[in-house]
Amino acid sequence: MPDPIKRIELKDGTVRYRFVVDVGRDPETGKRKQVTHTFDGKKEAKTEYARIRHETDRGTYVRPSKMTVDQFLDEWLTSATRDVEEATAANYRHALLPVRAQLGGRLLQSLAEGDIERLVDWMLTEGRRRGGKPGSGLSARSARLTLGRLRTALNVAVRRQLVVRNVAQFVTIPRAAAKAALAAKADRTPWTEAEVKTFLAGIADERLYAVCLLSLMGLRPAEVCGLRWSDVDFDAGTLAAGDNTRTLVDGRVVEKTAKSAAGRRGLPMPAAVTTALKAFKTRQASEKLRAGEAYQRTGYVLVDEIGEPQRPDWLRRRVYELMARAGVRKVRLYDARHACLTYLATQGVTDVVLAAWAGHADGGTLAKRVYVHPDLTHLQQAAKVLDAGLFAGNSTAVREGV
Template sequence: MRGHVHKRGNRWAWVVDAGRDPGTGKRKQKTKGGFDTKAAAEMALREFLVDFNSGTYVAPAVTTLAEYLDEWLVTSATHVRPTTQAGYRKDVANICTKIGGVRLGSLAPQQIEKAYAELMATGGVSGRPLAPKTVKNVHTVLRRALGDAERLGLVSRNVVRQVRPPTAVRPEIVTWSAGEVRRFLDSVEDHRLRAVVVVLATTGMRRGEVMGLRWGDVDLEAGRMAVEQTLNTVNDKLSFGPVKTAKSRRRLSLDRQTIDALRRHRAEQDAERKRFGAGWGADGLDLVFRDQLGGPVHPDRFTRQFKTLVRQAGLPELRGPHNLRHTWATLALEAGVHPKVVSERLGHSTISITLDTYSHVVPSMDADAAAIVAASIFTGA
């Protein structure tokens, strides 16, 4: 089998002579275009010939990328959490606005990189330019989807592996000082969901984990709490599910103030149930935190409420209650709590995630380490 490259308009393409069709006698050719340079086309031609001659060549799928991704979303839904699946759908919708009509088997790395650039310049479904971090998420999903296509033999290789994703700049993590946390707790002293804020601030739990907390998970006598389930919201619909990862399933010790706040909250919740009748909160969910109607506290609505309370308290604005998790981790590391303990309380899968996420604390830890060791050497302290 022989082939050559040639220029087609402003792009390059390769063509391979595949002999004659035994039925019609007509000459058959395989071709692929869309390459920016002659060198890129020649490299692709060499890869095709190697695959063909080794028997690993897979004929290009006639289905489009959009058609394949629609099917992939259906099959992948059984392996991921609802919130993850919702994110997949957004990422797929965005990439399909640019290259959804391209045949799956004809997709080239250059097309994908151009699509990424267009998403950041002109936007996707929303019509607004997407941040590099968002496009990097698109890249991650597309690589996973095309990896499955390769595994299933729908394509000969996952071309996304050759694509360079955009560099995402990590946003600065905004946290409060211990004094600012106290000010906020004082400002919500009489709020019916004050205990939510206390738990968020003193445990480092995720918002959904706190909203999914059950009284059966809490042992106030022993001062321990089990993190077992989370309350998710997808398209404004609530669903309970397991926590994020195996490491997220954990046991947490509670401090005296948090125990007192939960005791007070339970007494107030019992009073509400008596005031509104036996039907209030009678759903069998055993939730620690409920809204005024007795149902689960909607995480997104709580976030909006939280931001309003922060503004009313005159404190530095936070993106949401998740920043209390960042605040807890920062305060713990600054206080000298071992990073391994911080990582386990946060439910991170590895300690490296903790240290990478809170790298802004590392310089002060390094300075403390230098001073402590020097004091031990020079003063015997």
């Protein structure tokens, strides 16, 4: 077998050693791929030739590339977001923004584990660019999400033989940051029963009273914003939660149904909610008469005085104002849902009914998931519990048309 290492003499008399070796075929075109290497000494050339042949035979050879991190992430995102919802695709893009900011211009093959560790430290100390004070640290949750997306992307890079190994594989969030995040989460508690009642009493005459009750009966903010009057059946005393949601994606409103079948659920309305929604609908009819042609007949429950449907960020700001007005502790709007589900759980509502009420696919143990099928009759238990306790005395608190 001829020696694959060729002696090359340049015009100036300098001697080099060169080899050309097959490294497989291009997975897209099927064409044979070859690499050429030139060295000053024959020993170096032989060593590199042997390494490449060994890795090629094992299927682990990585061809040198000038692809940058940004270029790879563009390629990966195109593939990873082909069959996901628009909001999910936006979450992928946003999670990788810190990677692009710190490492985007680097060669993909130049990344080392230390680079990823420094990226995590930067995110936790000064990585915030939006959603707060620029230059402050991101939460451990945000850093963990970014790290998770990067790991997934680099796994694909390894599979496509763009890099030798996943340098993010064993990088973790520093223990101190993780403990601080757990402590902060423990401090974030939903309202107690007394706080819920104080809030409801303080906003009984407010225009958004019925909307707040929807959150406090366990609907997600996106479900509240997407609820239409056609989803509310006053005769049956039910509403269709999750059939339509309104979420924000890159500043735009995106409408969709809930992700899972469990998320699209019919819920029996507590009497307090029914009364409040009837009053709110009557009020909207009066607003429609006053606005005349300017009124937008969109059919949504949550609209302003001229019928314009509202976004989750608008709802969040308005509810925070109502919290301040009622003199109650400020909590996230999503925690109103937590308050409801916590109350139902502590009042003895079964796990499987609680999961069905919340719109979760997992109802508890395998036996419950397989053999128990909650229907509207089962869910009436949750409505009765809310009326008897959390919403006690509020079914007649709202005057028709107020």
